[in-house]
Amino acid sequence: MTAFEVSPEFTELVERLRQAPFRADTTTVPELRENFEKFAASFFDPPAAEFVPDNANGVDVEWTRAPGCDHSRVVLYLHGGGYSIGSIAAYRDFCARISEGSRSAVLSVGYRLAPEHRFPAALDDAVTAYRWLLDTGIRADRIVIAGDSAGGGMTMATLVALRDATIALPAAAVCISPLVDLAHTGATVHEKAYIDPIVTPEGSHSYGVRYLGEDGDLTNPLASPLYADLRSLPPILIQCGTAELLLDDSLRLARKLRDAGGIVDLDVWPEMIHIFPFFASKVPESQRALRYLNAFVARAVSRDDRSLCASDPAL
Secondary structure, eight states: OTTTTTHHHHHHHHHHHSSOOOOOTSSOOHHHHHHHHHHHHHOOOOOOEEEEEEEETTEEEEEEEEEOEEEEEEEEEEOSSSEEEEEEOOOOOOHHHHHHTEEEEEEEEEEOOOOOOOTHHHHHHHHHHHHHHTTTTTTGGGEEEETTTHHHHHHHHHHHHHHTOOOOOOOEEESSSSOOOOOOOOOOOHHTTTTTSSSSHHHHHHHHHHHTTTTTTTTTTTSSSSSSSSSOOOOOEEEEEETTTTTTHHHHHHHHHHTTTTTTTEEEEOOOOOGGGGTTOOOOOHHHHHHHHHHHHHHHOOOSSSSSOOOOTTT
16 A cells, blocks of 8 residues: 555545535534534444543543553543534544553543533633642653544643643643644635535634634634644644645644744644544554554653654554
């Protein structure tokens, strides 16, 4: 398989998505939530793992632990869904694969959703869950914060909020197809509008309005962290695909992080779509990307230095 040949499984996924697109601008929030849960359930085939509910100072969370994982190493996972949909349950397969592959426990955060709970409710819940981890004795240098789409944006916002509050930062972070610019000023928002089978400009904008309100500032740096001061953050892996509408969010985020002196591993996959690693139960490209992600996490929570961007020949 060359870099530009996609698997039959990936082709089938894209065709399926085009037949039943997620139109966030024309579908009610309850319908969007129900549709996403059903869609995510069709990819549920996790490796062996235990799923244990917990409460992080009032925030619903769930531990995912694959057999043999190191409980002192934690991935704090923030799911995607435009701050309005998605859930702990929908991401159990994905979190189990992260736990197995990185040999870490995963703490999935059931943060409050918009429009019932607008900004900064979700961010507050993420920060609360992180601080709870520290309070329970997990060392900051044994934690990685990770998330996809809106969860990727919230990962960045959480890092900024923690830094500004002078709270010990995690070892590293992972952003999968991050939504970091709710103002949608990236060129690929229009260039990829008819290529991306998941995200539309109108739909993504509607999520931003639900999160911030009709009069909300779409460039608020804690909602759109592309506009934040990104200095003094830990190493960050950004995974994205060339066929996604939010590609420029990832490219501009990586550029701004590097300009701020940060360590960034920008992992761009030809032809891949929004949050493509999520589909690892069925798609070979997703499985390969997840192996790369898990190797990054494993290095982050066990490293003796800050070099996290070296390629792994086994991937």
